[in-house]
Amino acid sequence: MGDHSMSEKASSQTGPNHIGIIMDGNGRWAQSQGLSRIKGHQQGVETCRRIIEACQALDVHYLTLYAFSAENWNRPETEVNGLMELLELFLMKETGTLKKKRVRLHAIGRIEDLPARPRAALKKAIEATKEFDEWHLILALNYSARNEVVDATQAIATLAANGALDPGSIDWDTISSHLYTGGLPDPDLIVRTSGETRLSNFLLMQSAYAEFYFTATCWPDFTKAHLEEAIRSYHNRERRFGRTGEQLDVETSLTY
Numbered sequence: 001m002g003d004h005s006m007s008e009k010a011s012s013q014t015g016p017n018h019i020g021i022i023m024d025g026n027g028r029w030a031q032s033q034g035l036s037r038i039k040g041h042q043q044g045v046e047t048c049r050r051i052i053e054a055c056q057a058l059d060v061h062y063l064t065l066y067a068f069s070a071e072n073w074n075r076p077e078t079e080v081n082g083l084m085e086l087l088e089l090f091l092m093k094e095t096g097t098l099k100k101k102r103v104r105l106h107a108i109g110r111i112e113d114l115p116a117r118p119r120a121a122l123k124k125a126i127e128a129t130k131e132f133d134e135w136h137l138i139l140a141l142n143y144s145a146r147n148e149v150v151d152a153t154q155a156i157a158t159l160a161a162n163g164a165l166d167p168g169s170i171d172w173d174t175i176s177s178h179l180y181t182g183g184l185p186d187p188d189l190i191v192r193t194s195g196e197t198r199l200s201n202f203l204l205m206q207s208a209y210a211e212f213y214f215t216a217t218c219w220p221d222f223t224k225a226h227l228e229e230a231i232r233s234y235h236n237r238e239r240r241f242g243r244t245g246e247q248l249d250v251e252t253s254l255t256y
């Protein structure tokens with residue numbers, strides 16, 4: 001009972017299969033070097049490339065990157081425009097690489113409200129990679145977990161009002177399949193860079209049982225080694241899903 005090696009076995013030695021990252025600290029990174037905020041975002045895009053590649057090397061099949069929150073529209077117009085340009089450029093430049101690496105692109109958020117150019121580039125990249133099924137890159141764009149709940153509720157309520165759905169039959173599966181992430185697995189690990197320890201409206205429903213990892217490193221400085229450190233930390237956690245550590249030990253000894 002409570003045997004350390006047993007509970008280590010019961011911990012998440014495999015995976016994470018899905019990592020969500022709140023890519024934060026581009027602005028502070030830039031300011032600390034006397035650069036403009038947009039230079040920080042440019043450097044942040046380089047980190048995205050590095051981390052997409054690292055995920056494949058580390059056998060992480062799903063990577064969700066929080067790239068632009070619904071609240072980020074409140075930033076100065078020049079910064080918002082710069083971010084939208086960077087998004088378009090990233091999509092145009094990276095689609096070839098994603099195809100070569102057989103990574104399927106998804107987007108979550110109110111995509112229809114993005115400016116026309118990045119929206120078109122996004123649509124094209126999603127279309128170009130839709131045949132792949134092993135590796136997944138999910139971009140959270142104009143994303144807000146609360147908006148996601150609103151949108152799912154409206155969709156479900158419409159079905160119910162049209163008689164296509166019995167309100168009494170609505171369960172978590174119904175709701176989960178109407179979230180932007182319908183069909184995607186929940187994140188196992190959520191990482192936030194730059195020292196902030198909040199979720200800022202990111203995947204609130206989906207991360208109900210995720211592990212969290214916070215690091216002071218700003219996103220432009222985040223490397224594969226930092227990601228490996230986050231994964232190591234994840235492996236040392238015991239994911240109990242409401243059960244006791246002893247129950248997990250018994251189950252583990254049955255499976256080993």
Ligand code: IPE
Binds near residue numbers: 068194
């Ligand atoms: C994260 O970096 C990128 C986006 C939110 C788009 P920030 O721009 O939030 O960087 P800080 O938090 O100001 O340092």
Ligand code: IPE
Binds near residue numbers: 024025068198
């Ligand atoms: C969260 O970062 C959004 C993204 C990483 C895209 P913010 O920097 O916008 O979050 P707050 O404002 O510090 O909560």
Ligand code: MG
Binds near residue numbers: 024025026
């Ligand atoms: Mg920030």
